[in-house]
Amino acid sequence: MKKTTVFIADDHPVLRRGIKAIFPPNEYEVVGEADNGMAALKGIAELRPDIAILDITMPDLDGIAVTRRAVEEFPETRIIILSMHADLSRPLEAFRAGALGYVLKDSEPGELLKAVEKVRTGSKYASPAVTEEILNDFVEVIKKEQSHDPFDTLSGREKEVLKHIADGSTSKEIAEKLFISLATVKSHRNNIMKKLKVSDMASLIKIAIRKGMVHPD
Incomplete structure (x- = not known):
């Protein structure tokens, strides 16, 4: 059975030794090491390892930059980033660069x-802590989308038109009050109905009342 070849790049020798020690020798072979980004890129180019484990912060060229170039030039090598950062920006940056793994x-x-x-x-x-950050961020996005009020998408002019509609003004009266054409009033009304996802005037008026734009008699 062919061994999986591994390349390790980190500017701390102790950490590199610790990483080497975790690999069962019957399955893995550490074929090279580097203590800076440029040396890592050169080593990957020469050795073409199956896996490259890269520290995110290294002299000369950081792990993200090495990843971008390695993925483009040597796509057969799969990249894992090592980092102290669990905050969402760094893992996302690593995955966008082409890394397949991100380990704290x-x-x-x-x-x-x-x-x-x-x-x-x-x-x-x-890493689980990173996955949790990603899930938390996703949940927050969903919450914001669910709490989004379509009314907030109306422009100032559209809100004026809606108020006049709810007050009982005709399209012609609204045009005269706002000094706009009848066609513009109709266009605003259609846009309002589309944005608020309603199909009749009664529903429009209910929304205006609910928003305090007019008061029912």
Whole structure:
């Protein structure tokens, strides 16, 4: 069985030794190491490893920059980023650059091995803390979308037209009051109905009342 080849790039020798120690020698072979980004890129070019584990912050060229170039030039090498940062911006930056894995440095050693096993099959992997950040952000986006009020999308002029409609003014009267053409009033009315997702005047008036634009008799 062919061993999975691994390249490690980190500017801390102790950390590199620790990473090397987690790989079962019957399945993996660490074929090279680097202590800066330029050396990492050169090593990947020469050795073409199956997996490259890159520190996100390295001298000369950071892990994200190395990832972008490696993915473009050596797509057969799959990248895992090592980082101290769990905040959402850095993992997203890494994945956009083409990394398949993002592992926090304070994770248990077994987690990096788990990431490598996932990534070597072409799957993506992120540390649980990072996954939680991504899910939390997704939930917040959903909440905002659900709480979005279509009324807030109306322009100032559209709100004026809606108020006059709710007051009982005809389209001709609204045109005269606002010094606009009858066609413009009709266009505003159609846009208002489209934005508020209603199909009749009674529904429009109910919304205006609910928003305090007019008061029912």
